[in-house]
Amino acid sequence: xxxxxxxxxxxxxxxxxxxxxxxxxxxxxxxxxxxxxxxxxxxxxxxxxxxxxxxxxxxxxxxxxxxxxxxxxxxxxxxxxxxxxxxxxxxxxxxxxxxxxxxxxxxxxxxxxxxxxxxxxxxxxxxxxxxxxx
Amino acid sequence: xxxxxxxxxxxxxxxxxxxxxxxxxxxxxxxxxxxxxxxxxxxxxxxxxxxxxxxxxxxxxxxxxxxxxxxxxxxxxxxxxxxxxxxxxxxxxxxxxxxxxxxxxxxxxxxxxxxxxxxxxxxxxxx
Numbered sequence: 001x002x003x004x005x006x007x008x009x010x011x012x013x014x015x016x017x018x019x020x021x022x023x024x025x026x027x028x029x030x031x032x033x034x035x036x037x038x039x040x041x042x043x044x045x046x047x048x049x050x051x052x053x054x055x056x057x058x059x060x061x062x063x064x065x066x067x068x069x070x071x072x073x074x075x076x077x078x079x080x081x082x083x084x085x086x087x088x089x090x091x092x093x094x095x096x097x098x099x100x101x102x103x104x105x106x107x108x109x110x111x112x113x114x115x116x117x118x119x120x121x122x123x124x125x126x127x128x129x130x131x132x133x134x
Numbered sequence: 135x136x137x138x139x140x141x142x143x144x145x146x147x148x149x150x151x152x153x154x155x156x157x158x159x160x161x162x163x164x165x166x167x168x169x170x171x172x173x174x175x176x177x178x179x180x181x182x183x184x185x186x187x188x189x190x191x192x193x194x195x196x197x198x199x200x201x202x203x204x205x206x207x208x209x210x211x212x213x214x215x216x217x218x219x220x221x222x223x224x225x226x227x228x229x230x231x232x233x234x235x236x237x238x239x240x241x242x243x244x245x246x247x248x249x250x251x252x253x254x255x256x257x258x259x260x261x
Contacts, residue, residue, distance in 0.1 A: 001247050002221040005187030006167035007254055008241070016248030038139035058138025065137055075240055079249040086253035088225065088240050095135045099214065101227050101240060103253055112227055112238070114201055114214045119135065124147045124207030125199065127229055128140065 010080055023052045023074035023084040030109050030132035039128045040100070040111060045072065045087065054089040056100065067091050075103075095119035108133060144206040152181045152200040152210045159235050159258035161188075168239060168254040174198065174213075183215045183226070193217055198226075221245040233260060 003009050010016060023045065030043045041064050044055040054072040057064040070091055074084035086103035095118060102111040109132040116125045136142055152174075159172040166188050173184040181200055185193040198215035202208050212229035225240040235258040242251045 001249075002219070002245065004191050004193055004217075004219060004222075004224075005169065006189060007252075008222070008249070010247075010249065017250050019243065019248045019250060021250050021252075040138065058136075058141075060136075060139065067137060073240075073242060073251060075253040076250040078252050079243075081250055081252070086240065091137070093135070093137050096137060096141065098137065099227075101225070101238065103238070103255075112212075112229065114199075114212065114227065115141070116199070117141075117205075121143065122147050123141070123143055123205040124150055125201045126140070126204050127201035127212035128203075129229065 008079060014080055017076075017080055017082040020082060021074040021076045021084045022082050023047065023072075023087070026074070026084050026087055026104055026109070028134045030134055033108075033131040033133055037130060039113065039130050043100075043102075043109070043111070043132060044069075052087075054087065054100065056089075056091065067093075095121075102132075141205065144204050147205060147207040150200045150202050150207050150210050152176060152213075154210050154230060155181065155198075155200060155213055155235075158261040159237075160261055162257050162259060166256050168256050169237060172235075172237065172258060181213070183213075185217070185226070221247070234258070235260070 042057040052072045055069040056067040072089040075086035088101040091098045099114040111130045113128045117123045170188040171186045183198040198213045200210035201212040203211045215226045217224045228237040239254045
């Protein structure tokens, strides 16, 4: 079994959990704690036909902008846990790519976004950090 | 075009200056089983990341992409990078909180070991 840090190793040669991370603890609709947010305002994490998916909505005027649904990856807190506590997904809008990465902590979902423009508009790639509650 | 209000242009954008990211970054948690240290350097127009996995595994170099806090650019506040090993892919997503570098590692395994994809976070100080 290959590894590049101690954390990659199964503890005490223990059995592997099988490789599936259950996203159930993260499923639901998450709302930005900042009602004036100019970033992501809502996320829906769900399972569809056995696949973990993320639907996001960006702040818009007058209404939020529906980004649609993309495949998501669930992460556990360790190699021997099957319980999902973090998620990542990529939205490609054509003019921009947004990587969303979030982890749950104490009932809050902490979201980082890494946004890169591809349209030659000259806008800078930018990062945001936002908080969500169910 | 925008996907959210924060995508709107904010004046004349300036290039992202990665200077805030450069240097040797050491994990505050000396018992971490994740990342022990990072080195970030500039090479021409590229910004290069080198990671040492705990306790002492050299991951080699990869390029990183710096990010500012707004579409106006300026000082780098975050970065993303990735390591593609044959058995796993590790996305490195990091941001600066004052002079604390917060580094998240999102690992997906591509071998048949049955290990779970996992998330790990550590905090680093600049030597």
